[in-house]
Every structure is written in structure tokens, then in C-alpha cells.
Amino acid sequence: MPLTGFISSLLCFNLWLTWNFLTPASCHLLQRPCRLASRIALCNDYQLSSVPRDLPGNIAELQLNNNRISTLQGTCLSGYPALVILSCAGNLLDTIEPDAFLRTSHIESLSLPDNNLSVGYWRTGRALRALTKLRTLDLSGNGLTEEMASFVLENLTSLEYLYLSRNIMLRLDQDIFRDHHQLKELNLEKNMLFEIDSAFDHLQKLQRLNVAFNSLPCLVNFQLTQLVELNASHNAIELFTSHQDMEETFRLETLDLSDNKLFFFPFLPKHSHIRNLLLSNNRVSFYEHLTDNSSTNWNSTVQFFNLKGNASNVTVKLWDESLRGGISTMDLLDLTGNQVNYLPEGFLSKMPSLSRLKLGTNCLEYLDLASEAFPSSLHELDMSNNKLTTLQGNQSMLHKLSNLTHLYLNLNDLQALPPWLFSALPSITTVDLSYNRVRICSLKENSITPEYSDCAVWRNITSLRQLYLAGCSLKHLPSAAFERTSITHLDLSNNPEILIRQDTLAGLGRTLQHLDLGNTGLHEFDFTPFRHLKSLNISSNYIAQLPGSLLSLHLRFLDLRNNRLTTIPSQQANTIVQRVQTLFLGGNPFNCCLSDWYTTFKLSATWPYVTKNRRWSHP
Known part of the structure; x- marks a missing residue:
């Protein structure tokens, strides 16, 4: 689940102004002018190789997205001391000179995704030290390893929103975010993470954490009490457990563990406010029935092992109801695409606030809506x-x-x-x-x-x-x-x-x-009584003539594919052109000698699809 960054809104909905540059020889000559709106300069998609130097000196936001800038040099931003928001996404940026932000130290939001900052990360990290008020930083898609990211982020103590998705980080330890006690949102999706060792434990203000699309094998002893949303979908997680000895109330509201390899219903915190639990596309089943057979060789407990082969302290009874944790506030439970073949007795009664229950694509053979x-x-x-x-x-x-x-x-x-x-x-x-x-x-x-x-x-x-x-x-x-x-x-x-x-x-x-x-x-049918019809599918039938009753309707969508139509009378074609927005006609044995209707449709649209909000398929 992708998360968008926090951007301070300074945009006033004034008329767009066009501003032509009078550039000195030492500056980049623009083929087209930037656009100005209030104190915002929009210089996106202009093939710029450097920062324009003669924009108004009081601009608060500068957008340089999708250009060809490779370096932010030491003096390139010195003329814009009031800058608060700088966006330089999708360039060729590999280095930010150490003194690039010395005269723009008021920047609060810096967006640098989809560049090559791994090349000059050492100089870039030194440059960022000057941004003592930086709250939002986006470094997604820059080829950063965890060592590079750790250096670049060093001493950025004011950060609240940090985006590091689509990099190549493998392992996170307790040092990488050691300076970021103000973090509220952290996005690490689409890296190559396989281990997280106490990296978030000291982030007491962190509310939203996204580690989706990585290679994490398990999440054990979860104890981030302040977290409101955790997205750990699309990993290889086989087990999720919370810290079972904690009496604090967890603020967690949304837990997304979909598209993993979970075998067991997650062991949630005992005291929580969880509302949305997303477990689709795992291998979850229930095992309480195993205790009903005294002759079974199954043990009543199971011990889990970590990646290093050492026994962890997670030893549980698979049918211990207390391990389901606090689920009384649950609003959405999504178990789609698992291996559930029954619901344990009393399971649903523990969720009195449940609004949506998704059990599609499982192995259920019996359902009693009463019991x-x-x-x-x-x-x-x-x-x-x-x-x-x-x-x-x-x-x-x-x-x-x-x-x-x-x-x-x-x-x-x-x-x-x-x-x-x-x-x-x-x-x-x-x-x-x-x-x-x-x-x-x-x-x-x-x-x-x-x-x-x-x-x-x-x-x-x-x-x-x-x-x-x-x-x-x-x-x-x-x-x-x-x-x-x-x-x-x-x-x-x-x-x-x-x-x-x-x-x-x-x-x-x-x-x-x-x-x-x-x-x-269907061979024929009178659709006249259905005057409110907007969409009609009568494809794959035996209709040889277009029903005249359709012409009185104001359909937006009509599917006539794979019938027995050989032609459409001109009057009917003219009516359809005026009323129907989307028409499918393929798979009919049209007579090429009776094709006036074809000309009518072709003149009303750019063949074969859309103009005038209308779409026609090939006959």
C-alpha cells in the first residue's frame, strides 16, 4: 500500500502566469518558460540541465521534476533564501554539493526520488546537514544501500516523513534511524529487506510504517505500541507475533499482512484498537480440531526457530484462544485466499463490531448463518x-x-x-x-x-x-x-x-x-418497458436483427458481440450514434455489401475507439 509524502500546501488557485527569462550567458537558456503561480515556480519537463538562476527571489516552492539535472551545485539555490519546498524528482541527479543548501536552510520538504544519489551519497549527506528544519524527505529509487542511507540521514533530527522505497537495502539495525526521534511516517517498501533488528524500537512517534514488497521471513515480538498502521504485505512472512508480556494498549488500527506465507492467524497484542486486519493470499488455517482426537500424535505446543537456527522464546499452544489478542474492535477481517476450512467456536462472537468479513477462496464446506x-x-x-x-x-x-x-x-x-x-x-x-x-x-x-x-x-x-x-x-x-x-x-x-x-x-x-x-x-426481446436501462449485455446470443425497442432507450453501454447480425439499418445506426456511448459489435457475420452503418459509425468517431465520448469495437 503506497503512502504519499506530506507536502506543505502553499498553492493559491490564482491564474497561471507566464514568465519569460532574460538569462545571462552563464545560466541555462530555457526553450520554454517556467510557470509561476503565487510563490510557486513550476519548471517540470523542460530538459533543464541546471537550476534556473533568475526566478523571483521570494519563491517558496520550486519544482524541477523530470529534467536532466545531474548536480546541485553550491550556488545554484543561493538566490532563493525563502525556499520551503524543493522537488527534483526524476532527474539524473547523482551529487548534491556540500554547500548547496547553505543559503536555503529553511527547506522543510525535499523530494529527490528516481535519481542516482548512490553515486555521490557522501557529498549529498554532508549537504543535507544544513537543512535543520527538514520535515519531509523522499529518497525513493536512488539505489541506496543501508550503509549509504545511514550516512545520508545522519543528524537529520527534524525529519517527520521519510520515504526510502525502491532502494536496495538488505538489513536494518538499531543505528540507521538513531537520530530520527520525530519520525511519524516511514516508507521502506520495495527494497530487499530480509532482516530488521530493533530498527524502529526507539521511534516513539512513528505512526505509519510501510515495509511491503520485501523479503521478510517473520515479524516476532511486535511491540510498537504507538504505531497506527503497519503494511507488511508482499513479503515471505510465515509468523507474526506481538510481545505477549506487554500490558500497554497498542494504538494499531490497520495491519496488512496480505500476500505472505502465514500459516497461523497472527498473535495480536492483548490490548489493542485494531480495526482492519488484512490476511488475504496466505496459508492461514485453524488447528483447534487437532485436540479433539486423543489418538493424534500432534503436540499441543509448537516452538518456532529463527533464521540463525536458535530456538526463540516463542512457544505457543496453537489452539490457545488468548493468542488471538484483542480483536473486539475489529471492523474488517479479510481472510480471502487462505486454507480456512472452518471457523473456531466463538471466534466471530469475539468481534462484536465486525462490519466486513471476507472468506472468499478458502476450503469451507459448511455454513450455518445461525450457529x-x-x-x-x-x-x-x-x-x-x-x-x-x-x-x-x-x-x-x-x-x-x-x-x-x-x-x-x-x-x-x-x-x-x-x-x-x-x-x-x-x-x-x-x-x-x-x-x-x-x-x-x-x-x-x-x-x-x-x-x-x-x-x-x-x-x-x-x-x-x-x-x-x-x-x-x-x-x-x-x-x-x-x-x-x-x-x-x-x-x-x-x-x-x-x-x-x-x-x-x-x-x-x-x-x-x-x-x-x-x-x-436469446432470439428477440422487447426492451421498451425498461426505460431506465443504462447498460445492456445481450452478447453471445442468436439475435439476427437489432431489436427496435433498443432505439427508445438512452444506453451508455451496449454489447452485441457474437450474435447473428448481418447489417444495421441506417436509421438505427444514426440513432445509436447519438445515444450509445460504448458499443461492442465484434463476432457478428456482417455483410460487407450492406455496410452503410459502418460509414455512419466511422464518421462519428476516430476508428476504432474514442472521440465525442463514444467508443466502437471492430465489427
Whole structure:
């Protein structure tokens, strides 16, 4: 998760002024003038090889990004003593002369990413010593090793925001940030870090730390109580543990451990305010079931070893609930893409504030919406791409999920569920049941209330707005299947044997905005009642003539690919040009002798894509 630097805002939204240079022979002659706005000089992208010398002397911000400056010489900035912000990103900068900042010591923000400062880091480090008020420093992408960075950063005691991403640092020890007691934000992503040894322990004001995209194998004895956000995603972390003996309350709110190699749910601090725990794309599973079998050879504890082969002091019971730490303030828990095959008893009840639970792409085979004790605060539940065959829940318990709005069950193998399930969720707005084997209950079945069925009732769900039933092997859609709903998005695609009659979608004309009927065996259909449609997909069907009812709609998107169209009448083509913004026509057997429509489209746009906010695909 990239973090942007803190830049003091001095920009006044005045009219841009153009200023021409009268440059002496010793200064760089500009091909185009810089731009001035208030006390800001914008000299970006001008192929400059040196700093302009005759800008107004009172400028507070100077931007020199994307030029060809290789050296900041000793006198190049002496004419700008009021400078507070200097940005020289994306140049050829390899050296800053030691006296370059002697007359601009008020600089608070210095941005030097994507240069070559590793070449002259010794002289650059000496130059930075003059910036006693420097608060923000960006040295990203300069090829710095940890030894180089340590020297460059020496004595910069006023730093609050430091960015060192995209360098080549391997290991951090307690000395590299020893002078930076004021640091609030530190970005170290995309280095080559494999070890961190007490480098942050003395940074008592550090709130945001980014070590993503490195090669860290573990984070143990985490004890940064003041940290609010930690991004350690995209490493090789197998274990995360906090210091188990600390009684202090941790301020940590967001912990991102996604895209690692975690085997266990992280051992969080006992007292914390964590709200967002991101664990997607790991190998997390739960192991409490191993204690149920007395004949198992598994030990009840496990001891972890560090890289040097010495036993660490992390010896834990894998099924000790206390090691989950303080999770009562959790708002988002993302376990997408792990190996979870069940949730431990009482696990969810310990998170009474949980709003979003993401369990997609795991190994869950069973789900009981009642017995799992989902918190009433839950808004979003994602159980997609698991191995669920049956969904259970009783009507009285489901009313406790009064705040659930989004439910994702797609890509399972559901064949049985309570038919009234979705109508028992009073706030439900979005349901995705795509690629299951659940049909739509008929009106007769709607009056019968079996405990479980292979169909679901969609009538009278007044809160429902988005419904996705793609690839459900639907064949017969009962009449008024969505009666007394306010659906805006309906996806029935990839049901090639479905029979869609005009009365099937009765009642949706006043609300439906996005309709997907791709690959549904459609030959013709009257779209006149759906006057609010903005997006329509009727691709991969058997449509031989463009339905005339489409011409009365104000569609933004229309997909007609892979049908049987041989031509489009001129009048229809003219109407489409005026109303449709994005049109896909590929894969149709168009007759080259009946191609007047082609000329109409070509004259309205730069072929094959966009002008006038319209886009056409190749026929």
C-alpha cells in the first residue's frame, strides 16, 4: 500500500502566469518558460540541465521534476533564501554539493526520488546537514544501500516523513534511524529487506510504517505500541507475533499482512484498537480440531526457530484462544485466499463490531448463518469460491443480521438452502449466487415453505438492488419472478438454456438500470418497458436483427458481440450514434455489401475507439 509524502500546501488557485527569462550567458537558456503561480515556480519537463538562476527571489516552492539535472551545485539555490519546498524528482541527479543548501536552510520538504544519489551519497549527506528544519524527505529509487542511507540521514533530527522505497537495502539495525526521534511516517517498501533488528524500537512517534514488497521471513515480538498502521504485505512472512508480556494498549488500527506465507492467524497484542486486519493470499488455517482426537500424535505446543537456527522464546499452544489478542474492535477481517476450512467456536462472537468479513477462496464446506453467531454489526459477508453445498439458518436467528447488505456466495456448489433465506435479511441490497445450482422458486413454491430447497424466492425483497445469477443452470424463469423488488442490476448471463419471457421481468421497468443477458439463448426481446436501462449485455446470443425497442432507450453501454447480425439499418445506426456511448459489435457475420452503418459509425468517431465520448469495437 503506497503512502504519499506530506507536502506543505502553499498553492493559491490564482491564474497561471507566464514568465519569460532574460538569462545571462552563464545560466541555462530555457526553450520554454517556467510557470509561476503565487510563490510557486513550476519548471517540470523542460530538459533543464541546471537550476534556473533568475526566478523571483521570494519563491517558496520550486519544482524541477523530470529534467536532466545531474548536480546541485553550491550556488545554484543561493538566490532563493525563502525556499520551503524543493522537488527534483526524476532527474539524473547523482551529487548534491556540500554547500548547496547553505543559503536555503529553511527547506522543510525535499523530494529527490528516481535519481542516482548512490553515486555521490557522501557529498549529498554532508549537504543535507544544513537543512535543520527538514520535515519531509523522499529518497525513493536512488539505489541506496543501508550503509549509504545511514550516512545520508545522519543528524537529520527534524525529519517527520521519510520515504526510502525502491532502494536496495538488505538489513536494518538499531543505528540507521538513531537520530530520527520525530519520525511519524516511514516508507521502506520495495527494497530487499530480509532482516530488521530493533530498527524502529526507539521511534516513539512513528505512526505509519510501510515495509511491503520485501523479503521478510517473520515479524516476532511486535511491540510498537504507538504505531497506527503497519503494511507488511508482499513479503515471505510465515509468523507474526506481538510481545505477549506487554500490558500497554497498542494504538494499531490497520495491519496488512496480505500476500505472505502465514500459516497461523497472527498473535495480536492483548490490548489493542485494531480495526482492519488484512490476511488475504496466505496459508492461514485453524488447528483447534487437532485436540479433539486423543489418538493424534500432534503436540499441543509448537516452538518456532529463527533464521540463525536458535530456538526463540516463542512457544505457543496453537489452539490457545488468548493468542488471538484483542480483536473486539475489529471492523474488517479479510481472510480471502487462505486454507480456512472452518471457523473456531466463538471466534466471530469475539468481534462484536465486525462490519466486513471476507472468506472468499478458502476450503469451507459448511455454513450455518445461525450457529456461527455472526455479529449484528455485519454489513458484508463474502463466502465466494469455497466448497459450500448447503447453506443453513433459521428465520428467527437471521433477523439478527439486520444490517447485512452484501452477501457473496458465488462460485460454490450450493444445491440446498432455505428458500426464504434472502427475504429474512431486512437490509440486503446485493446478492451474488452466480455459478451455483440454485433455481428461482415459482409462485406456487413460494406459498410452500420447506426448510430446505434447491430454489430461492426473490419476490417481495424491497431492499434488494443488485442480483447476480450467472451460470446457475437456470432453465425456466417463472412469471413475475422479481415482483415487488427494486432491482437496479440483474445478471442472468451464462444460462444458455434459460427461457426468458416478457412477463418474467415484469415490475422491473421502473428500476432496472443494468441488465446482463449474455449467453442466454436469446432470439428477440422487447426492451421498451425498461426505460431506465443504462447498460445492456445481450452478447453471445442468436439475435439476427437489432431489436427496435433498443432505439427508445438512452444506453451508455451496449454489447452485441457474437450474435447473428448481418447489417444495421441506417436509421438505427444514426440513432445509436447519438445515444450509445460504448458499443461492442465484434463476432457478428456482417455483410460487407450492406455496410452503410459502418460509414455512419466511422464518421462519428476516430476508428476504432474514442472521440465525442463514444467508443466502437471492430465489427
